[in-house]
Amino acid sequence: MSPTEKRNIGRVLVANRGEIAVRIMRACREAGVGVVAVVSEADTAAMHAELADRVVVLGPPEPGASYLRQDLIIAAARETGADAIHPGYGFLAENAGFARAVTDAGLVFIGPSAEVIESMGEKTAARAVMEQAGVPVVPGALLPVPDAEGSLPATDVQAAAEIVGYPLMVKAAFGGGGKGMRLVEDPAGVQSACEAATREARKAFGDGKVYLEKYLQRPRHVEFQIFGDSHGNYVHLFERECSIQRRHQKIIEESPSPAVDDALRARMGQAAVAAASAVAYEGAGTVEFLLDDTGEFYFLEMNTRLQVEHPVTEWITGQDLVRAQLTVAAGEPLPWTQDELRVTGHSIECRVCAEDPAQDFMPSLGRLLTVREPAGPGVRMDSGVRAGDEISMHYDPLIAKLSVHGADRGAAIDRAMSALRDYAVLGPDTNIEYLLAVLDDQVFRSGDLHTGFLAERLPGWRPDGDLDRDLVLAAAALQEQTRPAAAAGGGVRGDDHGEILDGPWERLGAFRLRGLES
Numbered sequence: 001m002s003p004t005e006k007r008n009i010g011r012v013l014v015a016n017r018g019e020i021a022v023r024i025m026r027a028c029r030e031a032g033v034g035v036v037a038v039v040s041e042a043d044t045a046a047m048h049a050e051l052a053d054r055v056v057v058l059g060p061p062e063p064g065a066s067y068l069r070q071d072l073i074i075a076a077a078r079e080t081g082a083d084a085i086h087p088g089y090g091f092l093a094e095n096a097g098f099a100r101a102v103t104d105a106g107l108v109f110i111g112p113s114a115e116v117i118e119s120m121g122e123k124t125a126a127r128a129v130m131e132q133a134g135v136p137v138v139p140g141a142l143l144p145v146p147d148a149e150g151s152l153p154a155t156d157v158q159a160a161a162e163i164v165g166y167p168l169m170v171k172a173a174f175g176g177g178g179k180g181m182r183l184v185e186d187p188a189g190v191q192s193a194c195e196a197a198t199r200e201a202r203k204a205f206g207d208g209k210v211y212l213e214k215y216l217q218r219p220r221h222v223e224f225q226i227f228g229d230s231h232g233n234y235v236h237l238f239e240r241e242c243s244i245q246r247r248h249q250k251i252i253e254e255s256p257s258p259a260v261d262d263a264l265r266a267r268m269g270q271a272a273v274a275a276a277s278a279v280a281y282e283g284a285g286t287v288e289f290l291l292d293d294t295g296e297f298y299f300l301e302m303n304t305r306l307q308v309e310h311p312v313t314e315w316i317t318g319q320d321l322v323r324a325q326l327t328v329a330a331g332e333p334l335p336w337t338q339d340e341l342r343v344t345g346h347s348i349e350c351r352v353c354a355e356d357p358a359q360d361f362m363p364s365l366g367r368l369l370t371v372r373e374p375a376g377p378g379v380r381m382d383s384g385v386r387a388g389d390e391i392s393m394h395y396d397p398l399i400a401k402l403s404v405h406g407a408d409r410g411a412a413i414d415r416a417m418s419a420l421r422d423y424a425v426l427g428p429d430t431n432i433e434y435l436l437a438v439l440d441d442q443v444f445r446s447g448d449l450h451t452g453f454l455a456e457r458l459p460g461w462r463p464d465g466d467l468d469r470d471l472v473l474a475a476a477a478l479q480e481q482t483r484p485a486a487a488a489g490g491g492v493r494g495d496d497h498g499e500i501l502d503g504p505w506e507r508l509g510a511f512r513l514r515g516l517e518s
């Protein structure tokens with residue numbers, strides 16, 4: 001977009017579902033911008049459909065027939081008079097072809113240009129751009145393009161592996177979501193790992209290109225939120241520590257990072273801004289780094305979209321990132337300069353997923369019977385579902401993000417634990433107990449984190465078989481609802497002065513004490 005070009009955004013089509021669609025719609029409504037929802041046939045009564053001014057049904061539940069149908073989404077935007085499309089994260093958010101098609105249709109794509117998405121989508125290309133810009137990258141080596149059968153010349157593989165050294169990671173150039181990565185400990189395994197990764201990447205990402213990266217031991221994942229506008233302004237909104245990962249997927253994120261002091265923050269922030277300006281980045285993006293225990297950091301990849309964990313940044317900066325995305329997409333300058341951005345307190349986000357920790361975290365499907373969400377000062381729920389909704393195999397098992405803010409890290413952990421204990425979901429299983437176990441871990445509390453933390457500290461974790469915590473909470477919720485005095489609208493009777501009544505927690509007595517306070 002040229003700096004002088006202003007775009008009127010009066011109505012936004014949100015090309016997503018679940019919590020992120022709801023989050024974006026709320027920001028639009030607050031800004032006085034109209035909202036169009038697109039839904040699959042499974043989502044006609046979903047929360048995001050309820051928030052929109054207009055709803056367009058795309059097709060059957062499978063994403064390939066609905067949320068990934070670029071043609072239907074662009075047609076829906078045209079028919080409903082939307083000026084812009086917000087892709088959220090996942091689905092079409094990092095699809096350069098979609099960004100281009102949206103722009104070609106005369107609509108605003110709320111995100112960076114198709115060219116930037118394209119160049120950052122291929123990790124090897126992104127690494128080259130960053131190296132050029134003076135941003136340190138994880139030491140690595142390229143491999144030749146595999147042949148039709150997925151074979152790679154053994155001499156090239158060995159030579160590349162020798163440059164990198166062992167242990168190393170084989171990574172898919174177009175990979176994402178923690179998939180398409182293999183750890184290789186010694187020369188014996190490298191050839192077969194590269195060829196297996198190639199086949200896997202072809203299937204998952206439609207391109208089998210792989211490359212090698214030095215495997216960093218016990219690194220932290222520390223990423224920087226960046227923002228750019230069409231006037232050449234770039235800022236960062238500090239870091240997020242995302243080292244708590246299961247199979248390379250983030251579960252708990254926080255900001256600030258316990259490992260980043262002011263001097264390191266300044267150095268990393270400068271590198272993140274250099275990365276943004278190297279590609280003339282417009283909108284919200286994330287520069288991911290691995291940080292080792294000597295304070296060296298290495299560029300990992302750039303995510304060209306709003307990130308799942310953006311609420312922790314909103315908490316510590318007091319800024320609304322989706323609102324800023326709308327501002328930048330309209331051709332306006334960034335709402336803040338670097339000097340105006342400040343960190344206050346500490347924030348932690350927990351990803352609450354419908355999955356069964358006892359079954360290796362398999363998605364847990366079915367109808368949500370009861371949902372009682374926590375609330376209170378410093379507690380935020382980004383939720384995409386409510387009681388009565390169905391958790392479907394077609395979509396991400398993330399049902400909500402619980403994020404909290406506290407004066408410092410200890411206060412934020414206490415607040416997150418208290419909120420999780422108040423969170424009741426009856427129906428599908430969730431990872432709430434697991435999240436509590438992580439937050440309760442002494443090493444977690446000490447802040448000594450690395451990306452292998454969960455595998456090291458909670459290997460083979462299983463829920464406490466004696467306790468069905470959801471049933472306890474549901475029973476408590478029911479007891480509250482059916483309390484006779486409350487039902488009669490009278491509260492405590494007039495002649496009850498001085499009498500001490502048991503709350504539902506007390507009435508649950510030993511059951512609760514045994515289960516929840518051990």
Ligand code: ADP
Nearest residue numbers: 169175176177178179213214215216221248451
């Ligand atoms: P994806 O795009 O699939 O998310 P990333 O490249 O962002 O993949 O890496 C995801 C996670 O995998 C990192 O946060 C880290 O835990 C681990 N990882 C990736 N590359 C390396 C590496 N070179 N050394 C050690 N761990 C790595």
